[in-house]
Amino acid sequence: MRLILRILSAIVITIAVGVAILTFLPGQKIAELAAQQIEKQTGRQVVFGGDVRFSFWPTLGIQADDVALANADWAGPEPLLTAGRLTIGVDAADLIRGDIRITELTAIVPHLNLETREDGIGNWVFDAPASGETSAQVETDPEGEGTSVAIEAITLRGASLRFAAHGQDVVETNQVDLQLAWPDPNGTANVDLTLRPAGKPLRIAGEIGSFRRFLLGEVASLGVTVTAEASKLRFDGQADLSGAFDGRITGASDDTSALLVALGQAAVDLPNGLGRAMTFAADTTYTPDGRVSLRDLSLALDHNALRGDADLNLAASPLKVTAALEGDMLDLSALGAPTTGAGGNTAEPATQGWSTTPIDASMLALIEGQISLDVKGLQTSSVIFGPSRMTLSIVRARAVLSFLPVQAFGGTLQGELIANNRNGLSVAGNLQFANVEMREALGQLAGYDKLNGEALGNLEFLGVGNSMDQIMRSLDGKGRVELGKGFFTGFDLQSVMDPNGGNGGTTIFEGLTASFDMIDGTLRNDDLNAALKVLKAAGAGRIGLGSQDLDYTFTPTAFASETSAGVSVPVRIQGSWFDPEIKPDLSKLVQPKLDEAEEKAKQAVRDKLSEELGVPVETEEDLNDALKRRVEEEARKQLLKFLGSD
Known part of the structure; x- marks a missing residue:
């Protein structure tokens, strides 16, 4: 019990002596001592322009108003740090022994003026202490005032920050909070930094190994976690004050639009599949000249996942990108999905005619480089x-998308699609296709699934204009298509000419070929040929790609033989794509050419026509009347079915 009382007495006496020393030691004197030690450590002058007060709570030390820390000699006259109020915390035990050990610096509403010079050194890198000294310890001065100084914690609240990297634009931000814990001058520092570039907090928390060397511009280990709106990122690696770093970055965002807003960017309504939510991981190297290298890259954009490598040059204008990516099924169907209006209602379909809305292709000038993509499947809206x-290769606002090849519609598609925005927008293509199933191709591209058969061919085109309407009205080019055996459903061409020889609503052909030219948005075809078992058919006319109309004549021929050219019944389709007029063109009706020298052959043909048409045919008038009735009854009905009006 006596021992306990002695210990308590010693503690009370020590506290009493400490309080007495602190009470009679002027705050201005402590400020001078602290300023001397800070200047010895940093080589920078500290100026107290306002009142200096001694404080016991919440921090043992002094509170000073209007404080400024001088800048580096090469950085200009503006101070490195100014603060409306600065609290300097000191260690009581060391203070009693006559030493000043700064345990805490807290600045209220400070302003940091940071910049770097050409060699990358920042004005926050202080002059090295004298030989044999470290940045954490300074020998006793001649007057014996203070023997050491060490700053264990720095706190900035509501700071404003100006950062001028050499040769780059000045960055300024406000409402910055910083907490730095650095208990061991030669050890690790823990940093907790909060930025508010757009009002929302962006927090950066982590640890920096060998913090003293890091401040001197050397490479140090770094582990940092960044959190923002519904987003989190982690970096583990090494970095230096120039901004260079090398390590593994992993991150995820549940709302990339909110993240962009928190970073001070405009909100972006990304289509589903292009990164409304995303995850990211890559071995990343960054150099101060703006070059980024991504290796072992893993990127998930909503339900789409990609892997590969990429290199970027962020300092280049336009942005330089080289990437090689691969993935499984890539779903981009939301890119062409109908937009929704207020209340979630689907927007009204577009009116007839091509859109005259200007096409903004300015993004082609924002990026250059080459991106290769190898996927197991690709789905768009159509x-x-x-x-x-x-x-995809982009050079000076000209993009070339090469198919190497692409598996499409049961066959292969290869060639190039080009978009050029150097002097106004133009689009072009040079495509070859083989073994393409027409039912699948036309079904997906045009909603028409009544033509069956494998096709091969080619297409070249060029269009110029700043809207879809201008481009379609300017299209020039050419192409050819060839089909093997196939059939049309919903249109029985044979039954039009032979009521007893139809195929139950299907036209079966042995082959079909056609070529075409495009000039100023008008497609012209004069050589369509289809071979059937007992018939043949030809087609010729124009299709207005820009005006969305057509004038096309389809001519089936029956009863052809060595002695007869047969009977041809032209059918003309003309008018708007959306409501064409379909009728027999009797002005071009070709009657049987009989051998006038052989009456027997004439009669045989008449008999055959009477049998096939189901009515007596004795004169030319009989033939015209019979053909007119047959065409009106059968051709129109079958062709309407063919065009999807059944």
């Missing part, structure tokens, strides 16, 4: 591709 290899 087309589903199989395994596909594609390369």
